[in-house]
Amino acid sequence: MSEVDRIGATYLLRTRLDPERAAKVIAGEQSSGTFVSLPGETAELTKRAAARVEALEEIEDSGAPPLPGATGDGELRSFRLRITWPLANIGPSLPNLMATLAGNLYELREVAGLKLLDIDLPEVFLDRYAGPAFGISGTRELSGVEASKPLIGTIIKPSVGLSPQDTAELVEELCQGGIDFIKDDELQADGPACPFDERARSVLRVIDAHAQRTGKRVMYAVNITDEIDEMRRKHDIVAEMGGTCVMVSLNSLGVVGLAALRSHARLPIHGHRNGWGYLGRSPDNGWGFQAWQKIWRVAGVDHLHVNALANKFWEDDDSVVSSARACLSPLFPERAWQAMPVFSSGQTIRQVPETWQRVGSADLIHCAGGGIVAHPGGVPAGVAAMRAAWEAAQAGTTLAEAAKDTPELATALEAFK
């Protein structure tokens, strides 16, 4: 789809005006136009710099009320709108791409609803950005999880309130329980109640000792979210202590913050999408995940949260599956730059079969918090049950059938209904 010298964006546009006119206002606002004709705005300049409306196709309207301040008294209609810009306007720069594709256009009164659904980037972005350094294969290599299996993960819970020592003890238990992956909660960062340095060192010591003993180095995504210099310092502590992953809250960092971390990092970057709701939950304002995830992958994220099936949040399964598949779709013909999708939110063994069936891949991290830790048989049983559930799903066996051979799965089926 993408051209060599143009950048493209696809929007859901809702408007009460002549849609051709609304589309032209958007293209004008985001390139060479303004509200009055100006002396310097020659035909030649317009040809060189103007955004172009490439396609405008009517789709079914949701019937929701318009965004505030939308003008027009016509019927509210919905369109799929594609606009392209000359690459020469901004060059291959993600922050300036955002200002062009997702800037003032949301403010237009011609717009009764606007969602950025997808973007097309020319390959020159490959020269400027690094993309994921580890992705799927690098994550498998560092965690020792073979290619056909998902990483079974969990989240340190309670999210906040544990001391570094409490956390290390919990991690010890998780390691012994056979987990592949552990992440900090995004709320656990570097507060006085549980300072980063102490927590990271205590936990990573446990993980390293476990690795020395067993040969299995559990991947621990340590939440290093902070200002740039501090993040880099924290990343270095993790690396130095033998850690194999760092986690950040993407919306807190911003694209520029993530690229700055990426240029320094030598560990996989686990991207938490907390705050996604304020960007993507509204059906007719903001960002679609398909567009959003591309930007972070170019900037260098290795793992990306996609919620999970039958989650405790608002999102339906179709949306989750589509997000996971987006992360797994190659970004450029030359470089796939896949990010490993992270499934997390209210997960137990129950969601495993459908996750496998619908995503059609085990190149993912499946995190269960309570779904593992609250297993009546403890963590080892919780992990064993999750693994058994995946094996069953991948073999095409029902959980009930597989539970006959795996008591931990039977108990899990009783405990998590």
Add this chain to the structure above:
Amino acid sequence: MSEVDRIGATYLLRTRLDPERAAKVIAGEQSSGTFVSLPGETAELTKRAAARVEALEEIEDSGAPPLPGATGDGELRSFRLRITWPLANIGPSLPNLMATLAGNLYELREVAGLKLLDIDLPEVFLDRYAGPAFGISGTRELSGVEASKPLIGTIIKPSVGLSPQDTAELVEELCQGGIDFIKDDELQADGPACPFDERARSVLRVIDAHAQRTGKRVMYAVNITDEIDEMRRKHDIVAEMGGTCVMVSLNSLGVVGLAALRSHARLPIHGHRNGWGYLGRSPDNGWGFQAWQKIWRVAGVDHLHVNALANKFWEDDDSVVSSARACLSPLFPERAWQAMPVFSSGQTIRQVPETWQRVGSADLIHCAGGGIVAHPGGVPAGVAAMRAAWEAAQAGTTLAEAAKDTPELATALEAFK
């Protein structure tokens, strides 16, 4: 309002459930709770780490449909909800503050609408962050605009498409026209069609020559939006060439990106809010400007865009005035950390009287693009008309009355209806 050891946030909450229960789910999700009771979740831990619902007051509901995925079949009601968190959970860290106050809570199905309206930060943020280095007084000093007057500004238009040389010629004309302030459009960054280095150098040479000749150094907010290292390099070019301001697209940078620039910068940072629409336009999802602007001021922004009265966008005047006043309200008792509000969008002399009357301050930058450049008498007449309009407004004279003595204003009244 703020306590020494707690962080506070006020939300608009819409829900169909028992509001007390919805509020508790939010507080739990964003601190020590999860969807099942966990072994480590003791009463003592909860007391230490839990978020607290401080106030829940019913307000009028908008009647809009709920966000997708909201549960409950009760009546949709709206509440003003205040929650506080122990500072000990995260410490004075803006990125982690965002994950706590504006993270996964937007995803909750208990929530049929959620907008972060305001935040209260304890003073310890003063120790960690630098705030605006220049603010109002520093901007006046650098631009030479005396205390009782607004900075009269304009935007390089067409936004994109001019060469560096074209831009320099336009700036020469603007300087000779008596302008105080010029900004790049947020779409003009560093594309091959108008590379930053060449543009910045050409323009700043013109500005410097004008300053040498006249003593007036026009403030030019050069758009340096880019990756961190590049932004710092560009900032240094601007400073070295005698420039007095740099501009960035805040939502592209992220809070962490801005703080990284602030730690390096020795020029005022002009904060463009493009993309604000996807954060703030929805009435029941996202961010309120009052909350949002505090975060950027703490991170160090000196100027902040607030749209403008009778603008070409969707926002109504009440909202614009409230945003401008928010930027001018002291942030902490000890340090005001005011940002200078920037009025820009479809401005001409027409909006001046009400801007003055309603904002009640001239501590602002008033930018008109077409409203100055497209004045029939050219730029000098355009600037003279804007100045005359402000003088009239501040003196309590109508524009029509003042136009009798100022032909440029009379022409502007004819040209901009």
